[in-house]
Structures are given as C-alpha cells and as structure tokens.
Amino acid sequence: MSKGGLRTIVVGFGQIAAGLGDDAKMARHFTYATHAHVLRDHPAFDWLGVVDPSEAAQRRARDDWKVPHVGGDLSAVADRVRPEVVVIAAPPGRARADTVQQLPDLKAVLVEKPLGIGGREGEAFVDFCRKRDVKVMVNYWRRGDDLYRQLAAGGLADRIGKPQAVFATYGNGLFNNGSHLVDFVQMLMGEVATVQALDQPTQLANTPLAEDWQATFALTLANGVMVMAQPLDFHFYREVGLDIWGEHGRLALYQESLGIFHYPLADNRGLESTMEIASDRPKVLKPTVGRALYNIYDNLADVIAGKAEPWTSGEQALMTEKVLNAVLTSAAEGYGRLHFQ
Numbered sequence: 001m002s003k004g005g006l007r008t009i010v011v012g013f014g015q016i017a018a019g020l021g022d023d024a025k026m027a028r029h030f031t032y033a034t035h036a037h038v039l040r041d042h043p044a045f046d047w048l049g050v051v052d053p054s055e056a057a058q059r060r061a062r063d064d065w066k067v068p069h070v071g072g073d074l075s076a077v078a079d080r081v082r083p084e085v086v087v088i089a090a091p092p093g094r095a096r097a098d099t100v101q102q103l104p105d106l107k108a109v110l111v112e113k114p115l116g117i118g119g120r121e122g123e124a125f126v127d128f129c130r131k132r133d134v135k136v137m138v139n140y141w142r143r144g145d146d147l148y149r150q151l152a153a154g155g156l157a158d159r160i161g162k163p164q165a166v167f168a169t170y171g172n173g174l175f176n177n178g179s180h181l182v183d184f185v186q187m188l189m190g191e192v193a194t195v196q197a198l199d200q201p202t203q204l205a206n207t208p209l210a211e212d213w214q215a216t217f218a219l220t221l222a223n224g225v226m227v228m229a230q231p232l233d234f235h236f237y238r239e240v241g242l243d244i245w246g247e248h249g250r251l252a253l254y255q256e257s258l259g260i261f262h263y264p265l266a267d268n269r270g271l272e273s274t275m276e277i278a279s280d281r282p283k284v285l286k287p288t289v290g291r292a293l294y295n296i297y298d299n300l301a302d303v304i305a306g307k308a309e310p311w312t313s314g315e316q317a318l319m320t321e322k323v324l325n326a327v328l329t330s331a332a333e334g335y336g337r338l339h340f341q
C-alpha cells in the first residue's frame, strides 16, 4: 500500500539491494545493511517498484519484500510507478544512464559505487544527470555514519591532532573496496593532491566487479599528509582499514569500520622525558555504522526538498574515482607522481 512518500524504484536487486541482509552476522551490526531495509522503513520514500532481469531477484522482491510493481522491463515498471527516485544497485555499465533517460519524472538517483571502472563512464553519467536536473548521490555509505561525520567535523583532530602518517589496507579490487577507502580518506582528512602507484597493479579474477585491480599506491593530501595504501588478498581474510598516526594520538579504524580504536599519548616506557602512543591500551569507540545507510536516505530526502547539500555527491565520487584512475595511469607511465591541485 502506498505510504505517500517519494515514488521510488530499485534497479538491480542483488546483494547490496537486499541480499546482504540475509547474513546473520551483518544483520547484528547493520540494522540497515541494504537499500531494501531502508526503503521498507523510511517514511520519506514510497517503495513501489523493482527492476531486475533475474527471475530469482524478481521473486524475492515480490515474495519477500511485497513490492507491488516488479519486472525485468524498466519501461513497464516505470509506466506504472512514474518514479521520482531511482536507486541504481546494478553494477556499473551503460544501463545506468539508460535508466535515468527512461524516467521523465525523476528528481534524484541514489547510485551504487563505483560510478565507473576506468574511462569516462562516471563523468558521462553525472554530466547527463546534471543536464536533466536530476540530483545524484553515490552510496559511499561511510559519509552517512554519525561517528565518522563527527570525526570529519573536527573529532579526529581533537583526538589525535594533525595526522603525520597514514597506513591503509583494502582488498577485492581498487574500484570496489579501494573506492570506499579513498573516499573515506578524503572524508576524514581532506582532498587528494597527488597520486603515485608504487607497484604494477594486478588484474583480479572472480572479484565483485569485472576487470578490477589490486594496486599499491601513495596519496598526498592537500594538507601535506601522506597515505600509503596496500591491497590484501581477501581469500585469507577481509579488511578495509585505516591507521592514522597523529601529532598527539593514533586512531585506527579496523574490521571494515566495526573496530575503532583511539590510542592516546602516554609516557614513554623505555626512555625518560619523551612520549609514546599507548598502542597496547586503546580506548574502544562504539561504531554507529548500523544506521549509516538510513542516514544517507535522510540526506537524500533533504536534498530533494532543497533543504541540504548531498553528503556524497556525484562530483565527490568522481573525484574519488579520478584518484583510482590516476593510480593506474601512474603505473602505466612509470610510477610518476600525478598532481591534482
């Protein structure tokens, strides 16, 4: 039954749209693990349709989520719903721009990361939406998290001072989790000024995104901070982590954002009249990631109402993906440092 919010459809009904919510461990930490969970509850959105060529996905939308208009053909669903919002949770590809093109009443799109893999696909998409006056938000969901927003707004500097050295790890692909990592770095510590590949990227087989890469690289941020990023093989274990050593403390965000540790300054145990980081005595911060995706939808509703700027805009996402492309370019051109600013 219609609940009177913004008429919304989801295009692509796989893992991030709904499936991840079936993982019992994920559900323990993320009240809102998927778009479906938010759309079920959020009063500003009226979830009326799902489009996916997979019959299994369609069945799921119909039977498990009771979505009224479900099918494999966008135009058929669009005719019945006349969507004002589309959530694009299909992988990157031409279909994303085609989707926007076929929805004349569209006000906003919430699209999954990455916008594209290499090339100009992402720019073309954002450009197209701008010309149509359709707002674009990209699901770099950490930007919706309360604690991370507080860290970005000064909480990080309050705890550890200016960062001196940053170490980062990711896996399962540069454009997949590497994009989250680079976006998170920029959210917490500011824009990237230079990019340098440190090794030859390797192309990955059987990763979530076709034609993705693993790469070791260094970023210099506009404030002079350097970030060293190295990939891990997720066959052994998963991690997307950041370890930030500041002038008067250290903050580590591990276990894919669920383990957050603040290590304050302490008297040096091995030498008089100097200090150390209490690396063996962290203060554990409680993660708030469970509602981050819901918060992104709050922001989306406010953006549509003209009451807020997007926390995770298409332009910001393009900047992040420009950094990823620059890693590949730097490697192809002999590991030179590429300047952005």
Ligand SMILES: NC(=O)c1ccc[n+]([C@@H]2O[C@H](COP(=O)([O-])OP(=O)(O)OC[C@H]3O[C@@H](n4cnc5c(N)ncnc54)[C@H](O)[C@@H]3O)[C@@H](O)[C@H]2O)c1
Pocket (backbone or CB within 6 Å): 011, 012, 013, 014, 015, 016, 017, 019, 051, 052, 053, 054, 057, 089, 090, 091, 092, 095, 112, 113, 114, 139, 140, 141, 176, 208, 209
């Ligand atoms: N933000 C995050 O944390 C996060 C997490 C997981 C995945 N993702 C991103 O979400 C996207 C999808 O990933 P996933 O893991 O859900 O993939 P998935 O393979 O589980 O689901 C993709 C779905 O899209 C459907 N699809 C493919 N082409 C389509 C088209 N033209 N129109 C409609 N539906 C189409 C497929 O049938 C499938 O059901 C990727 O870009 C991925 O990087 C983001």
